[in-house]
Amino acid sequence: MGANSHGVIGQSADIKQRLIDIRRYLHQYPELSNEEYQTTAFIREQLEQAGIRIATDFPLQTGLIAEIGEPKDATSPIIALRADIDALPIQEQTGLSYASTIPGKMHACGHDFHTAAILGAAFLLKEREQELTGTVRLVFQPAEEKAIGAAQVLQTGALDRVRAIYGFHNKPELPVGTIGIKAGALMAAADGFVIELEGIASHAAVPEASIDPIVAASHLVTALQSIVSRNISSLESAVISVTKIQSGTSWNVIPEKAVLDGTLRTFDEGIRSKVIGRFTEIVNGVAAAFGTKATLSWIQGPPPVNNDANLARAAGKTAENLGLVVVEPQPSPAGEDFAFYQKQIPGFFAFIGTAGAREWHHPGFDIDERALPISASFFAELAVSELERFAVEKEERQGLMNRT
The missing domain is CATH 3.40.630.10 (Zn peptidases)
Known part of the structure; x- marks a missing residue:
């Protein structure tokens, strides 16, 4: 041969x-x-x-x-x-x-x-x-x-x-x-997350009677991006992507709940742990700032x-x-x-x-x-x-x- x-x-x-x-x-x-x-x-x-x-x-x-x-x-x-x-x-x-x-x-x-x-x-x-x-x-x-x-x-x-x-x-x-x-x-390590934000529903014309989970979710998406840009060295790497947001059933109703899904990718176990810790703090902090209740679930993927x-x-x-x-x-x-x-x-x-x-x-x-x-x-x-x-x-x- x-x-x-x-x-x-x-x-x-x-x-x-x-x-x-x-x-x-x-x-x-x-x-x-x-x-x-x-x-x-x-x-x-x-x-x-x-x-x-x-x-x-x-x-x-x-x-x-x-x-x-x-x-x-x-x-x-x-x-x-x-x-x-x-x-x-x-x-x-x-x-x-x-x-x-x-x-x-x-x-x-x-x-x-x-x-x-x-x-x-x-x-x-x-x-x-x-x-x-x-x-x-x-x-x-x-x-x-x-x-x-x-x-x-x-x-x-x-x-x-x-x-x-x-x-x-x-x-x-x-x-x-x-x-x-x-x-x-x-x-990379490939982890998934699901965040549930629970508020209080109301007519959209009376927002003051609600605790709006959509507003909280919107701020949360932006705040989560600060983890990589302000907590991870430029010589290291991590990716956080919110890939799905579900909330509401009608154009004139502020809903009770918003659900966000996404993924975290890291190449180092130390960075992985650090990001997950900071992620949890931000979810709880943003939820509290807007009066919503947050439930965070991790879908642990491979290292x-x-x-x-x-x-x-x-x-x-x-x-x-x-x-x-x-x-x-x-x-x-x-x-x-x-x-x-x-x-x-x-x-x-x-x-x-x-x-x-x-x-x-x-x-x-x-x-x-x-x-x-x-x-x-x-x-x-x-x-x-x-x-x-x-x-x-x-x-x-x-x-x-x-x-x-």
Whole structure:
């Protein structure tokens, strides 16, 4: 087997077409979070056809865990490769011949691409199974879009003995053959909020008889913007967006209640905590100033994706060895529940260039399928080299213990 124009080794024309076929099948039959039954069955079928064992010790309602490689002993290293498998409630507008066949559902974030790529890595690793110095655990995770799938995987114990976990997301603005690798914060913590302001209703012609929640809500939207501009250093970052306001039923009635929804995005846990504290103070203060009663509810999302520096360094070396263009990407304010894994074990998350015309969650979203064999080869090579690195580290530690 030769190398393509990007130096990616081990991809025959048959494997390339197989990955395209897999991705297009998944694209035609998208399933929403925790509804991925057909997707799970298809993944299982692909793995079993390749002779890859399903890890039945870690049962999931949707999604599954598989393994490649036989551990030599109880201390042999285990690493994990993760792909998310769910779609979005979006009506596709791509005009593709393999567009979604399910009305109102679409793989508008590229999870079909992620799944096909990690299946490709699995096929390559199965061919090299005898070379592996440990076990590669394949995590096909449900419900990433609702930020609850990673917790479901963790509850099974699938990562209890795993040394490190690796994942990725397609990046439309990066060219094919380019990989974004960054140590530290790569994606944001994504929290939601709901604020209910309760006042007193009245006829609109007699405002003095009311406690107007709309006026309070209007001042609150403006006051919340001062958190970032006056409490966060210009060298740090946070985003507060009020995205929905609901109040009132008639043009001539001051309503009793106003409800505001929105999101908070941060890249640092300290900043996250500081903003939430200040946010609470302002909500209560503005509500009190206008005589309304405030109820604030937080919808806690994933923490920031925070890449382990050693894993990022190793990934960069693998990418360069494959002839890929390595860049340090701009951090994304989008959230990713891969971050929950990184709270438990070291983890690395990459951005892989897919040269798309549209951003994530757009009804016209698509990827360049030339990135499929690149992604599959990268993660296969990374898995092999990381298992070797961890095996050597284990032997060195054992040798040191024997000498002492």
